[in-house]
Amino acid sequence: xxxxxxxxxxxxxxxxxxxxxxxxxxxxxxxxxxxxxxxxxxxxxxxxxxxxxxxxxxxxxxxxxxxxxxxxxxxxxxxxxxxxxxxxxxxxxxxxxxxxxxxxxxxxxxxxxxxxxxxxxxxxxxxxxxxxxxxxxxxxxxxxxxxxxxxxxxxxxx
Ligand SMILES: [Zn+2]
Ligand SMILES: [Zn+2]
Numbered sequence: 001x002x003x004x005x006x007x008x009x010x011x012x013x014x015x016x017x018x019x020x021x022x023x024x025x026x027x028x029x030x031x032x033x034x035x036x037x038x039x040x041x042x043x044x045x046x047x048x049x050x051x052x053x054x055x056x057x058x059x060x061x062x063x064x065x066x067x068x069x070x071x072x073x074x075x076x077x078x079x080x081x082x083x084x085x086x087x088x089x090x091x092x093x094x095x096x097x098x099x100x101x102x103x104x105x106x107x108x109x110x111x112x113x114x115x116x117x118x119x120x121x122x123x124x125x126x127x128x129x130x131x132x133x134x135x136x137x138x139x140x141x142x143x144x145x146x147x148x149x150x151x152x153x154x155x156x157x158x
Contacts, residue, residue, distance in 0.1 A: 003028055004063035004072065004085075004094055015100060017125035021066075027097030030066055033090050033132045067091040077131065084131070093131060100124065 001010045001021060008025035015022065021030040058075035065072055065087035072085040072094060082103055085094040107120035 001030065001066035004030070004066050005096075010066060017121055018128040020128075023097075029095040029097075029100065030092055031095065031128060031132055032067075032092040061085045061094075063094060065089065065091050103127070 002008065003010055003023035003026060005028045006023065006026045008023050010021035010023050010030055013020060013022040015029070018031070021032070023029075058073045061072040061074040063072045063085055064070065068087065068089055068091055070087055070089055073088055074083065074085045076083055082099060083096070084099075086092065104120050104124050107123055111120055
């Protein structure tokens, strides 16, 4: 597969405990989707308010899926303000270089503030697995379809 950002070949690597395709040239990361939906309730203690509103609206990206060549959709993952792009055929997610490090730093800060003993690296890996889960991809896809149909549908109930 080729990097959707710069066209260099992607190589398989394990970063922050997650297997992914990494571009040596620009440092971007491609995460193929996996069926790990069972992690959702096990690992994440979001509370009911958080669930279901983790994804903020999506828009077409300028990059193309390295697997099928379809235009990627960009969206914001509300937790950690993470910007990602994904293939709505369910092939995977694209993360810009350094985004993973930024998220890890945020998690480490949070660890300190909460005084909880959480291993940031493990949590990051869990997050990434969560994002790659089939059920989450479905949620993102629904958002995209809504955006394309541009129905005046309220995203949050009052
Ligand atoms: Zn690249
Ligand atoms: Zn694709």
